[in-house]
Amino acid sequence: AQSVTQLDSQVPVFEEAPVELRCNYSSSVSVYLFWYVQYPNQGLQLLLKYLSGSTLVESINGFEAEFNKSQTSFHLRKPSVHISDTAEYFCAVSLPFSGGYNKLIFGAGTRLAVHP
Amino acid sequence: GAGVSQSPSNKVTEKGKDVELRCDPISGHTALYWYRQRLGQGLEFLIYFQGNSAPDKSGLPSDRFSAERTGESVSTLTIQRTQQEDSAVYLCASSPGILGTEAFFGQGTRLTVV
Numbered sequence: 158a159q160s161v162t163q164l165d166s167q168v169p170v171f172e173e174a175p176v177e178l179r180c181n182y183s184s185s186v187s188v189y190l191f192w193y194v195q196y197p198n199q200g201l202q203l204l205l206k207y208l209s210g211s212t213l214v215e216s217i218n219g220f221e222a223e224f225n226k227s228q229t230s231f232h233l234r235k236p237s238v239h240i241s242d243t244a245e246y247f248c249a250v251s252l253p254f255s256g257g258y259n260k261l262i263f264g265a266g267t268r269l270a271v272h273p
Numbered sequence: 274g275a276g277v278s279q280s281p282s283n284k285v286t287e288k289g290k291d292v293e294l295r296c297d298p299i300s301g302h303t304a305l306y307w308y309r310q311r312l313g314q315g316l317e318f319l320i321y322f323q324g325n326s327a328p329d330k331s332g333l334p335s336d337r338f339s340a341e342r343t344g345e346s347v348s349t350l351t352i353q354r355t356q357q358e359d360s361a362v363y364l365c366a367s368s369p370g371i372l373g374t375e376a377f378f379g380q381g382t383r384l385t386v387v
Contacts, residue, residue: 166315189373201364201378208373247316251373258304258323259372266315 161250163264171272172240178233178267180222180248189251190231191261192222196244204246207231218242243271275299277379279365285385286355294350294382298367305348306366306376307340316364322348323370355386 164179182188192204205216212224222233231248247266254260278297286292298305307319318332322342333339337355342348352359362383366376 163315191375193378200380201366203375206375245315249376251375253372254323254370255326257372258326258370259368259374260304260321260323260329261306261366261368261376263308263316263318 161248161262161264163246163248163267165267166265167268167270169270169272170238173237175236176234176238176242176269178246178248178269180231180233180264182229182231182248182250184229184250184252186253189259190222190224191249191251192216192220192231192233193247193249193263194244195247195266201247204233238269238271240271240273242269244269277365277367277377279363279379279382281382282380283383283385285387288357288386289354291351291353292355292384294352294363294365294384296348296350296365296367296379298345298348298365299377301345302367302369302377303345304368304370304376305342306368307348307350308364308366309334309361310364310381311361319350319363352384355384357386360384360386 162181190207193201194204195201207224215221220235248264251259280295303324305322309317320340321329337353340350362381364381366378368376
């Protein structure tokens with residue numbers, strides 16, 4: 158079965174420390190990968206995505222994620238977090254669906270809590 | 274419209290009543306998703322519509338839940354005989370449906386069953 162696993166439901170970290178949020182997927186076909194962020198009391202918004210080319214993708218607020226095909230992973234990292242990064246982060250994979258369309262499958266989410 | 278629109282934004286209902294939630298996707302988006310997010314929890318997939326294909330209903334938790342979508346337009350999620358456990362934020366998302374394209378989420382409907 159095709160799925161997305163986010164290994165940590167919660168990640169507490171101190172401000173200015175590095176963080177890694179883990180995401181693994183299972184698929185027998187090529188995939189496209191996404192990270193979404195949900196700030197407190199807000200909707201989900203796209204943080205970054207991997208479609209092709211360089212396996213390292215970056216967001217505008219300092220996050221980066223690396224696509225690792227051999228390990229079927231797409232972990233999200235930031236070298237130094239801020240209080241404002243406190244949010245829920247969702248990993249998603251785009252898979253082929255019938256009729257040539259795609260379907261997005263989301264992981265359960267990781268709650269990042271940044272403490273002063 | 275400019276984004277995915279959901280209505281109402283908040284709904285309080287009595288246990289046992291039926292509710293209908295509405296989602297207006299971005300114009301031209303063939304794919305539409307419904308998710309449920311309970312307080313402090315992650316996303317729970319409910320149903321997926323894609324063009325004229327048969328919808329993927331594998332996430333609907335019980336036969337009290339149903340959803341409809343006519344073509345590539347508005348979708349409604351109906352919950353019959355609501356229970357307190359149905360209290361959650363119901364999120365709708367739409368997507369162009371092309372492989373590699375992302376989904377765009379609405380702000381959700383917060384449903385409270387009292």
